[in-house]
Amino acid sequence: MRLFIIPSIIFFFILIVCIIRSYSLKNDIVSIVRRLLITVLFPLIANVIIVLPTCQFLDHIGYIIYFIGTDFMLYSLTAFSIEYCKFKVNKQKILIFLKICIAIDVVSILLNPVFHHFYSITPVSISDGYVYYSLVSSPFHKLHLLFSAFLVLQSFAIFIYKIFTENRFYRKKYIIVLTSMAVVAVWEAFYILSNTPIDFSMIGYAASGCLIYYFSVEYVPFFLRNKIMSEVIEKSASAILFMDAMGKCIFINNVAASLFSVRTDEYELAKSKFFELFDKSLFEGDKFSLHDYNPKGTDLYFDIKWNRVFDKHNAFVGFYASLEDRTRVVQKNQREQYLASHDSLTDFYTRDYFFHEVEKRLNADKNTAYYVIGVDMKDFKMVNSIFGKYSGDDILREMSFIIKRIMNKHSLYGRIYGDRFGILMRKQDFEEKVFKDSFSNLFHKEGKEQFPIITFVGVYEVSDRSLAASVMFDRAFMTIASIKNDVRKRISYYDENLKNSRLWEQKVIFSVENAIALGQLKPYLQPQVDHTGKLLGAEVLVRWHHPEEGLISPFKFVDILEKNGLIVKLDFYMWEQACIILKKWHEAGLNDLYLSVNISPKDFYFIDVYDAIEKLSRKYDIPHDSLRLEITETVVMSDFDRKLPVIQRLRNDGFIIEMDDFGSGYSSLNMLKDMPVDILKLDMVFMQQTENEERTRIILRFLIDMAIHLNIAVIAEGVETEDHVNFLHECGCDIFQGYYFSKPVSLQDFENLYKNVFL
Numbered sequence: 001m002r003l004f005i006i007p008s009i010i011f012f013f014i015l016i017v018c019i020i021r022s023y024s025l026k027n028d029i030v031s032i033v034r035r036l037l038i039t040v041l042f043p044l045i046a047n048v049i050i051v052l053p054t055c056q057f058l059d060h061i062g063y064i065i066y067f068i069g070t071d072f073m074l075y076s077l078t079a080f081s082i083e084y085c086k087f088k089v090n091k092q093k094i095l096i097f098l099k100i101c102i103a104i105d106v107v108s109i110l111l112n113p114v115f116h117h118f119y120s121i122t123p124v125s126i127s128d129g130y131v132y133y134s135l136v137s138s139p140f141h142k143l144h145l146l147f148s149a150f151l152v153l154q155s156f157a158i159f160i161y162k163i164f165t166e167n168r169f170y171r172k173k174y175i176i177v178l179t180s181m182a183v184v185a186v187w188e189a190f191y192i193l194s195n196t197p198i199d200f201s202m203i204g205y206a207a208s209g210c211l212i213y214y215f216s217v218e219y220v221p222f223f224l225r226n227k228i229m230s231e232v233i234e235k236s237a238s239a240i241l242f243m244d245a246m247g248k249c250i251f252i253n254n255v256a257a258s259l260f261s262v263r264t265d266e267y268e269l270a271k272s273k274f275f276e277l278f279d280k281s282l283f284e285g286d287k288f289s290l291h292d293y294n295p296k297g298t299d300l301y302f303d304i305k306w307n308r309v310f311d312k313h314n315a316f317v318g319f320y321a322s323l324e325d326r327t328r329v330v331q332k333n334q335r336e337q338y339l340a341s342h343d344s345l346t347d348f349y350t351r352d353y354f355f356h357e358v359e360k361r362l363n364a365d366k367n368t369a370y371y372v373i374g375v376d377m378k379d380f381k382m383v384n385s386i387f388g389k390y391s392g393d394d395i396l397r398e399m400s401f402i403i404k405r406i407m408n409k410h411s412l413y414g415r416i417y418g419d420r421f422g423i424l425m426r427k428q429d430f431e432e433k434v435f436k437d438s439f440s441n442l443f444h445k446e447g448k449e450q451f452p453i454i455t456f457v458g459v460y461e462v463s464d465r466s467l468a469a470s471v472m473f474d475r476a477f478m479t480i481a482s483i484k485n486d487v488r489k490r491i492s493y494y495d496e497n498l499k500n501s502r503l504w505e506q507k508v509i510f511s512v513e514n515a516i517a518l519g520q521l522k523p524y525l526q527p528q529v530d531h532t533g534k535l536l537g538a539e540v541l542v543r544w545h546h547p548e549e550g551l552i553s554p555f556k557f558v559d560i561l562e563k564n565g566l567i568v569k570l571d572f573y574m575w576e577q578a579c580i581i582l583k584k585w586h587e588a589g590l591n592d593l594y595l596s597v598n599i600s601p602k603d604f605y606f607i608d609v610y611d612a613i614e615k616l617s618r619k620y621d622i623p624h625d626s627l628r629l630e631i632t633e634t635v636v637m638s639d640f641d642r643k644l645p646v647i648q649r650l651r652n653d654g655f656i657i658e659m660d661d662f663g664s665g666y667s668s669l670n671m672l673k674d675m676p677v678d679i680l681k682l683d684m685v686f687m688q689q690t691e692n693e694e695r696t697r698i699i700l701r702f703l704i705d706m707a708i709h710l711n712i713a714v715i716a717e718g719v720e721t722e723d724h725v726n727f728l729h730e731c732g733c734d735i736f737q738g739y740y741f742s743k744p745v746s747l748q749d750f751e752n753l754y755k756n757v758f759l
Contacts (some may be wrong), residue, residue, distance in 0.1 A: 007411060011206035015041055030217050030330050032083050036076040040209040048204040051132065058131040059121055060113065066202075067109045067118075071102045073205065074151035077181075081155040084216060085162040085174065086527045098151070105147060108140050118144070150438070155181060173215075228596030236322075238303075241274060243319040250318070259325065274321065282306070283319075292330050301330040316715030343415040345393055346400035354414025355469035358424045361412060369427035370462045372469075374476035375403065375439070378454040378484060380419035387451075395442070395453055402438050422473050429460065432491055439490065456480045460494040463659075478502055508557045509564055516573050520545050523577040524744040525699045527754070528596070528715060528737045531729040535754045537594035539630070539737060540578045540718075541744045542570065568606040571599065575613060576626060579620040581747060586622060590757065596628040596658060601635045610646050613655065624654035630681070632660045644674070651676045662703070672710075680707050684718035684738065697727065704731040 015037050022034045046069055049062035073373070075098055082091050104699040112118035118140045121133040135141075135348060159178040163171050174331050187204025239256035243249050251266035257264045260273040277295050282288065287307040294301050304325040309317050341353035349357060362370060377383070384392040396419060403413050403421060412424040439455040458479035460472055478499075479492040515521050522545055525538035544552035578595045585593050617624055629650060635643065651657050658679040661673075707714045716728045719738030728736070742753060751758045 005048060005051060007203050008044055008051075008206070009558030011046055011203060011210065012041065012048075014210050015044070015206060018210060022213070023218065025217060029080075029084055032076070032080050033213050033217055036080050037209050037213060039069065039073040039076045042207050043073055044202050056121065056123075056133055061118065063121065063135065064109055068106050070148060071105055071144075073211055075099070075102055076146055077155050078151050080212070081158040084177065085158050085160050087162070096154075101147060105144055109144075112140075113278075119331070125261050152181075152185070156185075176215045177212055180208050180215055184208040228326055237324060239323040239325070240601045241270060241319075241321045242330070243271065245316055245318050245400075247319070256323070259323065264409060277306070291420075292326055294539065294712075299327070299331075301326045339415060341697040345396055346415050348400055348421070349412070351414065351416050354412065354416075355473075357412055357414075358422075358472075362462060362469075366465065371423075371425050371427050371430050372460045372462055372472040372476050373423040373425060374416070374458040374473055374480055374482075375399070375421040375423065375456070376456050376477060376480050377419040378456065383453070389665075398442060399453075399455070402442065406434050407437050420477065422476075430459070431750060436490055455490065456484060457491045458494065458550070459491065475499070478694075504556070505560050508560045509566065512557070512561060512566055513569065515544060515546070517571060520547070521570065521573065521583065522746065524746055525581075525750040526737055527594070527742050527745040527750070528735055529741050530734050531725055531736065535593070535742065536735060537596065537628070538750065539596040540574055540746075541580075542574055542596075543744070543746075562600060562602060565602050565606060567600045567602050571597075571603055572607065572612060574598070575616055575627075579616045579622055582626050583620040586626070588758070591623070591626075593757075594626045594628055594656070596630050598630045598660070599635060604635075604639070604643050606648065610649050613650065614653065625656055626672060628656040628658055630658045630660040630680070633662065642674075646677045651678070660717075677712055679713045681715045681717050681737075682733070684716055684720070684724060700728070701731045705734050708732050 018391070019034055019037050022030050022037070040279075043066045046062045046064075046066035050059050050066065075095075078098060079086070082094070104164045109118055117138055119138050120136045124133045124134040124137055125131055137145075137286065146467045156178070159181070161176050162174045163178065166174060183200070184204040184207075187201055187207070233539065236253065236255060239259045240251075240253045241249060241256055242251040249271035252260075252262075252264060252267055254264060256270055260270045262269045262273070277294070277298070277300075277378045278293075282290075282304075283306055288304075289306075290302075290304045292301045293304050303326055305320075305322040307320045309320050311317050321738060341350055342348065343350050348354070358372070366718045377395075380392065380395075383395060394417075399419075399421065400415070403423065407413055407423070407425070408429055409466060410426050410429060414422050416422045435457050439457070442452060442455060458475040458476040475494045482498060482501075483492045512521075522543055524541045524543045526541060527535055528537050528539065529535055542554050542558070544554075545554050546556060558567065558570075558613040561570055575597050582593075582595055584698055585591075601610060613627070613629070617627060631647065647657060656678045657676060658682045659675065659677045660682045662680045680703070682700065704714050713735065714733045715735040715737060716724070716733050717737040719725060719728070719736045719740045721740060724738075725736060725740065
């Protein structure tokens with residue numbers, strides 16, 4: 001008797017404790033487990049009532065409570081099994097069905113005192129005169145037992161199915177609970193096989209309830225949490241160490257063991273190596289976190305996390321360290337950053353990074369005078385074309401070596417692009433001679449031959465630090481552009497005149513087309529006369545009537561247009577203006593007058609010169625010999641074979657070809673031999689710029705005599721004195737142009753000047 005009552009009482013109180021404790025826990029399964037424990041209490045109490053020496057009536061009450069309590073307990077067990085195993089069924093329908101079955105069974109139990117169809121009890125004498133009212137089963141009781149067995153087996157089946165279908169990692173949580181349920185089955189089997197008059201199975205149910213609570217609510221979540229944490233820690237990419245409150249290392253994961261080259265059980269050795277690698281002063285606080293920390297004396301980088309660990313009562317329990325090896329990532333990032341900021345060929349800063357560093361230095365060191373220096377090579381594209389890209393790369397590398405040699409630690413240098421290099425240097429460190437000497441030794445070797453590489457240096461003194469670095473270097477390279485055609489001058493300094501010149505150049509380039517459209521560019525005529533002053537014709541020259549600048553001389557804009565190719569538009573415009581004037585004169589009966597227009601070297605590259613002049617002459621219906629075409633020696637010096645047929649074709653069509661400035665440039669008798677020229681224009685500047693006038697006169701006589709023998713007429717331009725006229729007339733020259741007769745004037749003034757002709 002005591003073997004039943006005492007364990008029952010013990011389990012009763014254990015169940016009560018579990019129920020009370022469950023209210024303090026937050027778990028998705030705890031409420032259903034609590035209901036299961038509560039339902040276990042009722043059949044357990046009922047069994048105690050049955051076993052205690054009481055009257056037959058109380059035992060009947062005990063059996064009724066026992067059977068009904070068992071129904072609700074097994075129903076709760078089924079509900080727990082479905083919920084705990086997350087069994088994918090229509091839970092509501094199953095539970096409603098079970099509730100209906102239980103309701104029928106409960107009604108049947110409650111009607112037993114009337115019909116005695118469920119069970120009856122009979123007194124059984126056990127020992128010491130103790131009488132126990134034993135259950136005598138009836139058919140409906142057997143149905144109750146079958147229903148109870150069905151519920152138990154159903155729960156077993158759910159757990160067994162889950163064990164075989166669930167991930168291996170989670171099987172243990174189901175095996176443990178299934179094992180605790182098996183306790184009931186074993187206990188029940190012991191009761192049946194032992195023929196014991198007293199039903200001890202309820203103790204098994206109580207024990208099972210306690211085990212289910214412990215494993216499902218207390219142990220399994222703790223076990224899974226620890227197991228998951230263990231898996232995470234072991235498979236973490238970080239090295240992890242735990243140390244207890246005394247500083248003793250109690251755990252390292254595999255990554256930590258590998259990092260410190262120790263076994264996974266060599267905790268203290270790992271700890272020793274940990275503190276050898278990192279400065280101990282880092283670990284004085286409760287916690288810290290460092291990103292990409294580089295321990296002294298190593299090329300390693302780590303993300304470090306350090307925490308002191310406290311329990312829920314805020315008691316210190318140990319230390320936790322996490323190290324993520326970031327060495328490869330950091331080195332990769334450093335390499336990518338280096339490649340992004342450094343030129344792969346020269347190892348200099350790239351353009352954008354160099355400009356960034358220049359601006360940073362100038363802002364940080366505002367009290368020091370600095371030079372911004374541009375370095376550029378002459379005709380480097382030609383070097384690449386002749387010697388090849390690899391040779392060009394060798395020259396660029398050699399250039400970078402020279403720059404490095406003449407720099408000091410206070411200087412910055414970068415490759416702007418192509419063959420252009422930039423330098424930021426303190427003014428006090430700059431020595432012009434060092435630059436000249438260093439770059440004068442740059443040669444390219446091709447076999448036994450050495451080819452000098454001409455290098456120019458442009459210097460801009462930083463005066464306005466608010467300017468972008470790109471603008472400063474533009475100014476440095478602007479100075480180079482001003483000396484690139486003079487190989488004798490290798491270094492140039494920026495000044496405001498150069499800046500104004502560039503601004504004017506830009507202004508000309510961007511406004512010339514509009515000026516043509518508005519008629520601001522006007523033809524001016526300089527008369528060509530014989531020695532008596534009789535008008536023969538005129539040269540058409542251009543003047544710009546600018547709305548802001550006033551009358552602008554061609555010397556201030558023609559060269560700019562020539563350099564940028566816009567001279568073509570101006571030339572065509574002036575050709576057409578000449579044709580318009582000639583048409584007007586010819587309609588007035590002045591058929592003997594002619595006009596000379598200039599042809600630029602660029603015209604041959606951008607337009608079909610022959611087609612353009614031919615169309616204009618047809619459009620305005622003027623005789624070809626009244627429109628004379630002036631070319632300079634430089635027009636045909638380059639690409640002679642291409643231009644000569646065009647000139648010859650124009651001459652064959654009746655246009656008069658004049659060679660302008662003969663004697664002032666690079667006159668070539670060989671060119672004169674092959675050129676289809678009708679007139680030579682001698683520039684009298686040749687006579688003015690000499691200290692030996694007699695020798696000059698001899699040369700002029702020779703040139704005029706040569707032209708006469710070649711049946712080429714001669715025009716002397718730049719004539720400024722009567723003496724010039726007399727001398728040239730004596731030599732056989734009879735056409736003159738110059739200030740002695742008239743400067744270039746507007747069409748209206750020209751016609752007024754020679755009104756006797758135009759009346």
